[in-house]
Amino acid sequence: MMEQASRAVTAASAAGFRFSRVATIAWREFKHTVFTKGFIIGALALPIVMFGVIGLMPFLISDKPTPVQGTVVVADEDGSVARAIEAGFAQYRGGDESPAAVPQQPNRPSDYFPGDAEIGTPQPIEVDIAVTRVALTADLQAERARVQSGNSLAFIEVPAALLDKAPAADLTLSVLVPTASPAKTTALIERVAREATVVARVERHGGDLAAARAMLRKPSTSTSRLSARGGYAHEDIKIRMFLPGGFMMLMWIAAFTSANQLLTTTIEEKSSKVIEVLLSAASPLELLAGKILGQSAVSALMLSTYGAVGLSGLAFAAMLDLVPITTILLFLVWFVMAYLMVAAIMTAVGSAVNDLREAQSLVQPAMIVMMVPLILWLPITENPTGWLATISSFIPPCGPFVMVLRTTAAIEPIPGWQVFAALAVNAVGTVGFVWAAARIFRVGVLMQGKPPTPRELLRWARAR
Amino acid sequence: MRLRGVRKRFGSLEAVKSLDLEIERGSLVGLLGPNGAGKSTAIRMIMSLIRPDEGELAVLGGDALDMKDRIGYLPEERGLYRRMRVGEFLVYVGRLKGLPAQGLALRAAQWLERIELPGVFKSRCQELSKGMQQKVQFIAAVLHDPDLIVLDEPFSGLDPVNARVLLDIVKELQSQGRTILLSTHQMAQAEQLCSRVVLINRGEKILDGATAQVLESHAPHAVEVEPLHGSREASRLAQIPGIARVTGAVDARALVLELVDGTDVREVMAHAIAAVPCRRIEMARATLDDVFVRLVTTHGGHARHEARGRP
Numbered sequence: 164m165m166e167q168a169s170r171a172v173t174a175a176s177a178a179g180f181r182f183s184r185v186a187t188i189a190w191r192e193f194k195h196t197v198f199t200k201g202f203i204i205g206a207l208a209l210p211i212v213m214f215g216v217i218g219l220m221p222f223l224i225s226d227k228p229t230p231v232q233g234t235v236v237v238a239d240e241d242g243s244v245a246r247a248i249e250a251g252f253a254q255y256r257g258g259d260e261s262p263a264a265v266p267q268q269p270n271r272p273s274d275y276f277p278g279d280a281e282i283g284t285p286q287p288i289e290v291d292i293a294v295t296r297v298a299l300t301a302d303l304q305a306e307r308a309r310v311q312s313g314n315s316l317a318f319i320e321v322p323a324a325l326l327d328k329a330p331a332a333d334l335t336l337s338v339l340v341p342t343a344s345p346a347k348t349t350a351l352i353e354r355v356a357r358e359a360t361v362v363a364r365v366e367r368h369g370g371d372l373a374a375a376r377a378m379l380r381k382p383s384t385s386t387s388r389l390s391a392r393g394g395y396a397h398e399d400i401k402i403r404m405f406l407p408g409g410f411m412m413l414m415w416i417a418a419f420t421s422a423n424q425l426l427t428t429t430i431e432e433k434s435s436k437v438i439e440v441l442l443s444a445a446s447p448l449e450l451l452a453g454k455i456l457g458q459s460a461v462s463a464l465m466l467s468t469y470g471a472v473g474l475s476g477l478a479f480a481a482m483l484d485l486v487p488i489t490t491i492l493l494f495l496v497w498f499v500m501a502y503l504m505v506a507a508i509m510t511a512v513g514s515a516v517n518d519l520r521e522a523q524s525l526v527q528p529a530m531i532v533m534m535v536p537l538i539l540w541l542p543i544t545e546n547p548t549g550w551l552a553t554i555s556s557f558i559p560p561c562g563p564f565v566m567v568l569r570t571t572a573a574i575e576p577i578p579g580w581q582v583f584a585a586l587a588v589n590a591v592g593t594v595g596f597v598w599a600a601a602r603i604f605r606v607g608v609l610m611q612g613k614p615p616t617p618r619e620l621l622r623w624a625r626a627r
Numbered sequence: 628m629r630l631r632g633v634r635k636r637f638g639s640l641e642a643v644k645s646l647d648l649e650i651e652r653g654s655l656v657g658l659l660g661p662n663g664a665g666k667s668t669a670i671r672m673i674m675s676l677i678r679p680d681e682g683e684l685a686v687l688g689g690d691a692l693d694m695k696d697r698i699g700y701l702p703e704e705r706g707l708y709r710r711m712r713v714g715e716f717l718v719y720v721g722r723l724k725g726l727p728a729q730g731l732a733l734r735a736a737q738w739l740e741r742i743e744l745p746g747v748f749k750s751r752c753q754e755l756s757k758g759m760q761q762k763v764q765f766i767a768a769v770l771h772d773p774d775l776i777v778l779d780e781p782f783s784g785l786d787p788v789n790a791r792v793l794l795d796i797v798k799e800l801q802s803q804g805r806t807i808l809l810s811t812h813q814m815a816q817a818e819q820l821c822s823r824v825v826l827i828n829r830g831e832k833i834l835d836g837a838t839a840q841v842l843e844s845h846a847p848h849a850v851e852v853e854p855l856h857g858s859r860e861a862s863r864l865a866q867i868p869g870i871a872r873v874t875g876a877v878d879a880r881a882l883v884l885e886l887v888d889g890t891d892v893r894e895v896m897a898h899a900i901a902a903v904p905c906r907r908i909e910m911a912r913a914t915l916d917d918v919f920v921r922l923v924t925t926h927g928g929h930a931r932h933e934a935r936g937r938p
Contacts, residue, residue, distance in 0.1 A: 181725075183722075183725075184723055187719065187722045187723055188723070191719055195708075195710075195711070431708075432708075435706040435707065435708065435709060436702075436704040436705055436706030437705075437706040437707055437708055438706075439676065439700075439702035439704060439705070439706075440700075440702060440705060440706065440707075440720065440764065440767060441723070442676055443674055443676070443695065443698070443699075443700035443702065443768075444695055444720060444723035444724050445695070445723050446692060446695075609671075609676060609677070
């Protein structure tokens with residue numbers, strides 16, 4: 164039956180092609196995709212919220228927290244821990260706890276634990292805490308009651324054995340805080356008490372704190388990667404893995420969201436029988452062009468929204484220099500090609516089937532090809548000038564996705580001839596996909612009954 | 628509109644066999660035929676939606692593809708964007724048909740009033756009944772004041788009241804000089820509307836002529852009598868010389884006196900009036916329904932069902 168289908172070629176022709184019709188169709192396609200709750204919430208609101216959070220982050224961070232004021236009671240053997248705790252809190256006075264702010268305090272507890280300092284930059288806290296020392300033989304129950312009544316911020320009980328040279332591993336500092344103690348205050352007291360216990364212990368046994376600190380400090384690394392041509396560049400594992408992936412996913416999501424929309428709207432127009440009304444007003448070519456153009460605007464909107472979020476994130480992390488303008492411009496060229504190819508495939512399939520279930524079987528082979536960049540993301544990022552990356556960048560429709568991975572992952576520019584050759588091959592591929600889609604669309608859009616096989620689709624594409 | 632030797636084949640099925648048809652400007656022509664006769668295929672070729680395998684086809688002096696703005700088309704398989712608002716849909720189609728945006732919404736609203744669908748401008752298409760949707764689709768076909776209007780089964784699915792509304796508008800459009808080609812199964816409406824009828828069966832044209840002439844030439848050699856006392860008078864009427872058979876008429880109140888060839892109708896009518904008191908007596912008339920059934924059955928019965936995969 165599909166043999167006859169190929170003969171039932173609709174009379175598409177360039178004659179009478181009018182751009183105003185294409186624009187009208189494109190605007191309807193855009194409007195009925197974008198101005199829907201699903202799209203606004205799913206595709207636009209989420210990144211805009213992310214964008215807002217990123218923009219507000221500096222202000223949130225600069226907002227000073229409530230100062231911590233009060234008294235901490237310390238019960239220890241000889242007062243050494245209480246003194247160290249007092250010294251510890253003293254360093255926070257003034258609202259800055261960075262080591263550089265207190266150079267006169269070489270024995271600051273955190274200096275002994277450089278690993279802790281590397282975890283992240285803590286927020287400055289304004290601290291004004293007085294320390295009262297009591298003996299371990301005093302009425303500790305009364306001190307605990309003072310905490311409960313709100314007269315002290317915390318009661319710290321330091322067992323004498325904790326100051327031994329090799330204390331038992333299961334020995335603990337006992338810290339009691341009131342019911343309403345803020346988590347940050349509790350964490351601060353815990354941290355200072357633990358560090359002060361170590362300071363007191365080292366002092367008791369005559370150790371050299373400065374030497375110990377120097378010996379415990381872990382060196383930072385500066386890694387460079389040698390390129391095949393003898394050059395080298397600074398190596399940042401996280402950026403090398405995630406920046407290309409980010410670019411490729413951005414392109415993938417923007418292209419596929421719109422292309423999927425093309426698939427469903429084409430099927431809807433066909434199944435609701437509105438297609439014949441449309442074809443009485445516009446030629447198949449005008450209809451196809453309008454639909455692809457309209458969804459390209461949707462895709463561009465998504466790309467710019469997500470792209471802006473990504474770039475603002477990089478700007479916030481002071482890493483905007485990782486994405487030169489040439490990379491962005493080239494990315495846009497690859498995006499146009501990728502979108503047109505995916506859109507052409509989806510529209511052709513949508514025109515040939517009667518419902519989404521039938522579309523699945525036809526889309527699957529194309530989807531497998533389109534998944535190649537996702538599967539090859541890591542190997543291509545690892546070796547963007549290798550044979551796998553080079554060959555796959557010349558295979559439409561996954562070529563543009565691969566080229567985006569390569570250009571953002573490469574230490575030094577991809578050879579110019581490869582970029583130009585890939586541009587040429589994928590441009591020809593794009594024209595080929597759109598041409599074939601137009602041929603299939605004009606036949607398939609009026610067809611009913613059994614969906615065609617991939618071979619029959621090829622026959623439609625070749626029909627006069 | 629001119630079709631010469633137009634053929635269309637779908638595999639082994641020859642949907643349209645060498646169709647010749649010429650339609651003059653300003654005429655209202657009915658394209659009749661049983662299911663699968665090839666009417667919709669012929670219309671789709673006229674609309675340049677599908678290309679004929681053979682033959683010449685000219686619409687408004689050229690290719691329908693170039694004349695889209697001058698042609699209005701209501702397809703047999705019609706649909707709307709379900710979630711689109713009625714007014715928005717009509718404006719959209721109007722824009723595609725080349726109408727300027729300014730005043731288009733007002734024009735659509737006026738048409739909705741005219742077709743007795745006030746207040747649905749902002750309704751979503753899916754909220755309308757099937758008949759209402761059909762009227763919206765009709766507006767989409769005529770909104771842009773086309774010179775040629777092609778209506779494929781415009782009355783199917785409409786109740787008598789709505790069919791009457793549409794019928795009146797079609798007549799009015801024709802009186803304004805529009806050329807109208809309509810395909811229908813409803814012979815009564817075709818008889819009432821069309822100045823000319825074309826009957827196709829199994830892809831072949833089997834009748835083409837002015838409606839009045841077609842009915843005249845197919846009129847039966849019979850007299851229709853409505854006796855005052857009902858059908859019990861049939862036996863007395865059967866005894867009149869020259870009567871071959873007495874049968875019941877379609878309306879069940881009258882009797883049809885089928886005459887022997889060569890019998891003088893006036894003599895039979897005079898005898899009938901003398902024999903029984905009559906409420907009504909007249910020469911029997913043909914209906915398009917009769918003509919349709921007679922011609923289709925004598926030309927090999929109904930066409931086969933449309934093949935799967937056929938556009």
